[in-house]
Amino acid sequence: MTAPAAAEIRVSWSRLRMHDECPAKGELMRRHKSPTADIRDFFPGNVTDLLMRRWLEQEVPELGWMAAQVDEVFEESAAIAKRTGDGIVRWRGPNDKAETREFCRELVIRLEPILAKYALPFDWQPAKRFQVPITMTDDDGQQREIVLIGETDLLVRDCAGRIAVWDLKATRNNDYYKKVLGQLAFYALAVKAMTGELPVITGLIQPMCTQRVLPVSVGRDEVAQIVGRIEKVARDIMAGRLAPKADNAGCAYCQVRHACPKFKVAGKSGRPAVAAA
Numbered sequence: 317m318t319a320p321a322a323a324e325i326r327v328s329w330s331r332l333r334m335h336d337e338c339p340a341k342g343e344l345m346r347r348h349k350s351p352t353a354d355i356r357d358f359f360p361g362n363v364t365d366l367l368m369r370r371w372l373e374q375e376v377p378e379l380g381w382m383a384a385q386v387d388e389v390f391e392e393s394a395a396i397a398k399r400t401g402d403g404i405v406r407w408r409g410p411n412d413k414a415e416t417r418e419f420c421r422e423l424v425i426r427l428e429p430i431l432a433k434y435a436l437p438f439d440w441q442p443a444k445r446f447q448v449p450i451t452m453t454d455d456d457g458q459q460r461e462i463v464l465i466g467e468t469d470l471l472v473r474d475c476a477g478r479i480a481v482w483d484l485k486a487t488r489n490n491d492y493y494k495k496v497l498g499q500l501a502f503y504a505l506a507v508k509a510m511t512g513e514l515p516v517i518t519g520l521i522q523p524m525c526t527q528r529v530l531p532v533s534v535g536r537d538e539v540a541q542i543v544g545r546i547e548k549v550a551r552d553i554m555a556g557r558l559a560p561k562a563d564n565a566g567c568a569y570c571q572v573r574h575a576c577p578k579f580k581v582a583g584k585s586g587r588p589a590v591a592a593a
Contacts, residue, residue, distance in 0.1 A: 325462040325550050326447075329502045335549045340560040340576060343553075348575035355403035356412075360486040363393045363420045365443070365469060368427060368484055372435065372442040372470070379432070382424035390417050419524070423486055426523035434482065434521075434529065435472050444471040448509035452547045454554055462550045464506050470521070471507075479507055480517035488524045493532060496520070501542040504534045514539065 334342040355362070367382045367389050374381070394405050407413045445467045454460045470482040481503045485492060500518040507515045519531035552558065560578040573579055 325460070325553055326465050327462055327546050327549055327553075328465045329499050332502065332545060332549055333498070335552065336545070337566070338561040338570075339552060339558045340578075341570065341572060342549075343558045344572035344575050348572050349401065350571055350574065351398075351401035351403065353403035353571045354406040355397055356405050356408065359393065359397075359405050360416055360420055360423070361484070362397065363390050364423050364427070364486050365484055366393055367420075367424050368431070368469070369442040371428070372431065372440060377428075377431070377436065379428050382428055383421050386417065386421045386424065390420060420486070423523050426528060427484070427521065430521055430523060430529055431470075434480075435470060438475070439473045441471040442469065444468045446506050446510060448506055450505070450509055450543075450546075452543075452550060455551055460550075460554070462546070464502070464509060464546070466502070466506060468503050468506075479511065479513070479515040480519075481507060481515045482517075482519055482521050485520050485522045486524070487522060490525050490527070492522070492525070493520055493530055497532065497534075497538070498542055498545070500532050501534050501538040502546075505539050505542055505546075508539065 331342040331346075334345060363386070367385060370385070370389075371377050371382050396402075398404055407416075447463055447465050449461045449463050451459055451461055468481050469484045472480040472482065474480070481500070483496065483500065483503070485496070500520075504514055504518050507513070514534070514536070517531055518534040519529065521529055560576055567573060567576070567579070570576065
């Protein structure tokens with residue numbers, strides 16, 4: 317798989333993370349994302365993100381509103397994912413749907429007081445989308461612009477103009493933050509590209525964990541590391557270095573396995589056929 321030399325290079329956190337897993341996966345997800353992919357793992361996050369966004373978009377957010385809207389938004393989120401081709405929810409048993417719904421309800425009950433403290437006294441922007449350019453050097457030593465794309469869950473600016481970036485996580489895993497340190501650094505870099513300054517606070521809002529608000533230190537060193545990762549991915553995309561990874565770890569559950577060249581062989585008719593693992 318190759319990318320045209322003059323094509324605009326756009327890098328999101330998910331593309332960066334998938335490229336680290338398997339260089340082919342990010343490109344295959346862009347081209348061949350399956351509308352029947354199972355989104356069960358992400359679904360509680362989708363529901364609670366949407367509830368937080370709508371609560372903060374109200375002129376006067378009202379305590380108790382999110383919990384009252386869980387049932388409606390729960391069904392709506394599943395319908396939106398199916399309609400947009402993002403995937404479908406495959407419940408894991410007869411009680412899974414009800415238990416997930418109650419998980420979401422308990423999460424937003426805990427979330428509203430957190431937002432009342434960390435967002436409502438200030439200026440806030442939920443679901444802040446960004447497309448910001450940064451400059452890097454390509455394999456030929458030429459300056460090249462790439463675009464960082466994504467969406468922060470919550471951007472807060474205090475009365476002194478200082479910015480905090482918060483990411484909402486629907487998890488009970490107290491160690492989950494270890495998996496998303498790079499994501500927070502990616503967001504910090506995007507904020508710096510937008511404003512010229514690093515955020516003064518980055519962190520997780522994780523209402524179902526022991527520490528419900530978890531600031532995570534992201535400084536210049538962490539941002540420099542994420543810049544290095546972004547530049548490597550961008551160079552690989554430009555050069556077409558997008559081959560599948562050598563081992564098969566995790567391939568059985570990959571959302572784009574059906575499109576991966578590693579699992580295709582020529583059938584009797586000469587047309588590609590999916591190979592067995």
